[in-house]
Amino acid sequence: MQISARHSDSTTIFDVSGDIDLANSPEIRKALLREVREKRTPRVVMNLSNVRYIDSSGVASLVEGLKASRDLNLRFILFGLSPSAREVLQLSRLLKIFEVYDNEDQALSS
Amino acid sequence: MRQRDTTGISLASKDGFLLKLELLSDPKLLSVVRGALERLTEVFGFSAPDRRSVTRAVDEALTNIMRHCYNGRTDQPIELYCSRVPPRSSELGDGLEVLLCDQGPPVDPSKLRGRRLDEIKPGGLGLHFIRQSMDTVEYQRAGSTNQFRLVKYVRPSTQSRTP
Numbered sequence: 548m549q550i551s552a553r554h555s556d557s558t559t560i561f562d563v564s565g566d567i568d569l570a571n572s573p574e575i576r577k578a579l580l581r582e583v584r585e586k587r588t589p590r591v592v593m594n595l596s597n598v599r600y601i602d603s604s605g606v607a608s609l610v611e612g613l614k615a616s617r618d619l620n621l622r623f624i625l626f627g628l629s630p631s632a633r634e635v636l637q638l639s640r641l642l643k644i645f646e647v648y649d650n651e652d653q654a655l656s657s
Numbered sequence: 658m659r660q661r662d663t664t665g666i667s668l669a670s671k672d673g674f675l676l677k678l679e680l681l682s683d684p685k686l687l688s689v690v691r692g693a694l695e696r697l698t699e700v701f702g703f704s705a706p707d708r709r710s711v712t713r714a715v716d717e718a719l720t721n722i723m724r725h726c727y728n729g730r731t732d733q734p735i736e737l738y739c740s741r742v743p744p745r746s747s748e749l750g751d752g753l754e755v756l757l758c759d760q761g762p763p764v765d766p767s768k769l770r771g772r773r774l775d776e777i778k779p780g781g782l783g784l785h786f787i788r789q790s791m792d793t794v795e796y797q798r799a800g801s802t803n804q805f806r807l808v809k810y811v812r813p814s815t816q817s818r819t820p
Contacts, residue, residue, distance in 0.1 A: 569720045570684035603782035
């Protein structure tokens with residue numbers, strides 16, 4: 548799994564690639580919470596278009612990012628969900644809880 | 658082909674194992690097992706969504722073993738056996754049985770229920786994913802071994818080919 552960040556005025560986009568599982572979800576969590584709680588970036592966007600698989604620990608990291616964002620009235624957005632990623636969010640009844648878009652253009656124009 | 662300890666859950670198939678893996682409880686190996694399961698479920702004849710379901714359930718079960726049975730230790734043994742089992746009804750095709758064995762302390766069955774989903778909070782989703790993904794989920798303690806048995810049956814309309 549690799550994660551990198553792109554920054555603009557009020558937005559940070561995290562580009563994630565590979566699988567998110569127990570081996571690396573702490574890295575996702577750390578990056579997200581730093582961006583939200585420490586930097587208080589108004590809009591944090593997760594590009595998941597190159598993520599093929601997310602396990603429950605990865606979902607938990609995303610939920611932590613979402614909750615931290617809501618606590619600070621910031622936005623937390625996902626886009627580019629693979630079938631597997633969409634399925635786990637549906638199974639956990641979280642798909643409607645997250646702000647989800649198909650692609651980056653839609654996510655940034657929202 | 659080697660047969661496993663028969664003191665635990667018995668094989669329903671006489672064909673032996675389709676696949677046996679022995680691994681350490683290192684999360685870095687989860688992707689290796691997922692890769693093997695993805696290929697096995699494909700040749701077994703599962704549909705794409707069911708292939709993802711089986712792979713997800715096994716991955717989550719292994720994650721639980723690593724986190725809770727071995728408390729994050731990365732040097733403990735885990736065994737995984739995959740076998741073919743006959744259909745349990747005329748509407749279903751053959752089943753893929755996955756048996757996961759670890760040497761951790763006994764598991765409290767009351768902790769295998771999973772949590773309610775009506776609260777938005779991180780954690781506790783793995784068991785829910787396993788139960789949603791598989792047709793059968795069983796736990797048994799056999800001697801000093803925890804055995805988690807997962808079975809998924811092929812839906813005949815989606816069965817394409819078998820090994």
